[in-house]
Amino acid sequence: MLQIAICGEGPIAQSIAAVCGWRGHRIRVWARQPRCWRDWMDVTLPDGSSFLGPLDTVTANPRVAVVGADIIFICVPHRAISPILQALEPHVDPGTLVGAVPGFGGFGLAARRAMPRVVCFFGTQRIPFVVCSYVPGRAVTIGGIRRQTFVGTMPADSAWPVAELLRDVLGVRTVPVSHFLNVELSPSNSIVNPARLYALFGPVAKKAPRRKEEFFLDWNRSASKLLLGLDDELQAGRRFIPRDTSFVAPILLQYDANDAKTLTKRFRKLHGLANRLVPLRRVNGRSALDLSSDYVTEDIDHGLVLMRDILRLGGASTPLMDEIIEWRFQLNQRKAFSQGVDHQLLQPFKTIESLSSALD
Numbered sequence: 001m002l003q004i005a006i007c008g009e010g011p012i013a014q015s016i017a018a019v020c021g022w023r024g025h026r027i028r029v030w031a032r033q034p035r036c037w038r039d040w041m042d043v044t045l046p047d048g049s050s051f052l053g054p055l056d057t058v059t060a061n062p063r064v065a066v067v068g069a070d071i072i073f074i075c076v077p078h079r080a081i082s083p084i085l086q087a088l089e090p091h092v093d094p095g096t097l098v099g100a101v102p103g104f105g106g107f108g109l110a111a112r113r114a115m116p117r118v119v120c121f122f123g124t125q126r127i128p129f130v131v132c133s134y135v136p137g138r139a140v141t142i143g144g145i146r147r148q149t150f151v152g153t154m155p156a157d158s159a160w161p162v163a164e165l166l167r168d169v170l171g172v173r174t175v176p177v178s179h180f181l182n183v184e185l186s187p188s189n190s191i192v193n194p195a196r197l198y199a200l201f202g203p204v205a206k207k208a209p210r211r212k213e214e215f216f217l218d219w220n221r222s223a224s225k226l227l228l229g230l231d232d233e234l235q236a237g238r239r240f241i242p243r244d245t246s247f248v249a250p251i252l253l254q255y256d257a258n259d260a261k262t263l264t265k266r267f268r269k270l271h272g273l274a275n276r277l278v279p280l281r282r283v284n285g286r287s288a289l290d291l292s293s294d295y296v297t298e299d300i301d302h303g304l305v306l307m308r309d310i311l312r313l314g315g316a317s318t319p320l321m322d323e324i325i326e327w328r329f330q331l332n333q334r335k336a337f338s339q340g341v342d343h344q345l346l347q348p349f350k351t352i353e354s355l356s357s358a359l360d
Contacts, residue, residue, distance in 0.1 A: 001025055002169065005066045007084055008075035009033070011131035012101060014140045016073050018043045018053030019129065020169055027055045030065035034058040037137030044141040046272070058137070063091040071169065072098045077294065078105030078302035085114035094119055097162065099151075102127055103183045104190060105302045108154060108359050109345040120158050125150040125186040125247070128172045130272040144272030148173040150247055152183040156360055175247075180359040182247035184310060187234055187254065190303025193295045195227035198324050200278060201289045208287055215276045215295070219267035224260040227251055229320045234307065237316030243356045291331060300328050306345070314352035 002025045006017040009031040018041035021027040031037060037058040044050045059065050066072055066088055076084055081100065092098065094117045100107040103123015111121045130144035151166055151174050153159045159176030167174040177183065193215075199222040200209045206222070231251040238245040257263035279293030289296070308321040349355040 002070040003028070003068055004169070005030065005069040005072045006075065007062075007065065007072060007088065009037075009136065010075065011134045011140060012127050012129075013073070013075035014041060014134055014137075015043075015127075015129040015131050015142055016075060016101060016170070017041060017055060018140055019171065021053035021055055022051050023169065023171060025169065027053075028057040028059065028065045028069065029055055030060070030062055031058055031137070032060060033137075034060050042139040044139075046143055046145065062087050066091050066096070068093070069096055071165075072096055074098070074100045074107070078107075078298050081105065081107055082110045082114060085110055089115050089117075092118060097122065097165070099123055099162075102186065102188070103152065103180075104186045104188070104306075105298070106184070106306050106345045108152075108180045108184055112154065112358060113345075120162065121154045121180075122151050122158075122162050122166070123153075123180065123183040124166075125152075125177070125183050126188050128170050132272065132275065143274070146172055148175055150175045150177050150182070152177045152180040152247075154180050154359055156180065177247040178244040179356070181238075181241060181243055181310070181356060182245055184359070185234065185238055185245060185248045185307055187231055187248055187251055189299045190307050191230040191234065191251075192227060193299040194304045194324050195230055196223045197289065197295055197300070198327065199223035199226050202324070202327050209278045209280065211280065211287065213278045214274065215278050216267055216270050216273040218278075219264055221260050221264045224263040224267070226320070228260060228263070230324075233316070233318050233320055234311070237311030237314060237318065240311070240314030240316050240352065241356060242353055243360075289331070296328070300325065309346050310352075310355065313346065313349065313355055 004020050004025045005028045006013050007030045017027050017029055039055050041053040043053055097120055098118050099122035101124050107123050128146050128149045129142045132141045132143035134140040149172055151163050153162050156179050163174040163176040235250055238248050255263055255266040257266050279290035279295055280287045281290040305325060308318050311318055
């Protein structure tokens with residue numbers, strides 16, 4: 001039985017807390033509004049079965065949540081990572097395993113900067129459980145469970161034991177990757193969601209999105225072509241990195257597709273991602289992109305920008321990434337990233353070797 005702390009209160013945090021509690025571990029949750037939580041989580045699985053995941057403590061006090069924990073799972077938006085780490089740092093034992101789910105968006109760099117005493121960090125390429133819906137602090141419906149999840153660690157040689165530990169804790173096959181840059185360059189939200197947004201709202205869009213259009217189940221070929229273009233830049237750019245990045249798998253391989261047509265079909269069959277609507281707002285009586293959506297603030301402002309900047313540091317060319325980021329800038333009159341990615345994360349690094357070494 002392990003002492004596990006969960007930092008966060010969204011669907012990812014709730015699913016991990018519930019599963020770990022159900023598997024017999026002692027769970028402490030750090031949440032802003034603990035009174036909204038019960039001491040158990042009602043969980044429904046993809047096959048319709050259900051269980052109760054017990055929670056030992058739900059608290060707004062970071063010290064109570066993490067002191068003496070064996071593992072800390074940080075499950076918060078990218079923009080909250082740095083302040084969360086800073087708030088936790090005085091209370092975390094150096095031997096505690098600290099990680100983020102998912103671990104891209106700058107977690108590795110932020111963690112090394114905020115918690116220099118901690119011996120080992122981890123991050124996953126993706127989330128282990130796809131959540132269809134949730135009631136804050138009370139219930140979560142899991143629509144899909146990954147066949148396997150990939151984890152990177154700092155230091156890199158801790159990946160095997162950490163992967164085995166997470167497999168036992170989460171009940172999901174966990175594969176260790178060779179270097180944390182395989183996590184930071186995860187070919188998932190940081191390119192998938194920007195491709196869909198640019199296809200819907202960018203200058204390449206052929207028609208305005210419908211009201212209540214599904215983000216994934218109404219995926220179109222234009223989005224697939226853009227996604228493959230972003231993936232081409234990622235696959236070419238990662239080869240400039242002086243570390244093994246072979247776990248940054250090509251999009252077609254990930255989705256068992258062979259071209260834009262079959263990739264589109266794969267996305268349209270992701271029923272575990274149903275009821276995620278295209279983010280719209282009304283502007284002068286017309287539908288426009290909701291700039292407050294996580295698809296924008298998380299996946300472009302943090303994910304895509306950081307990925308692009310890492311590849312550029314290695315000397316790669318990223319014209320399509322640049323184009324989408326420039327379009328995003330223009331939507332907010334060049335104020336888009338005022339509260340976006342922490343540019344200081346990459347500022348100390350003048351070469352791709354220095355960045356890679358920082359994540360070794």
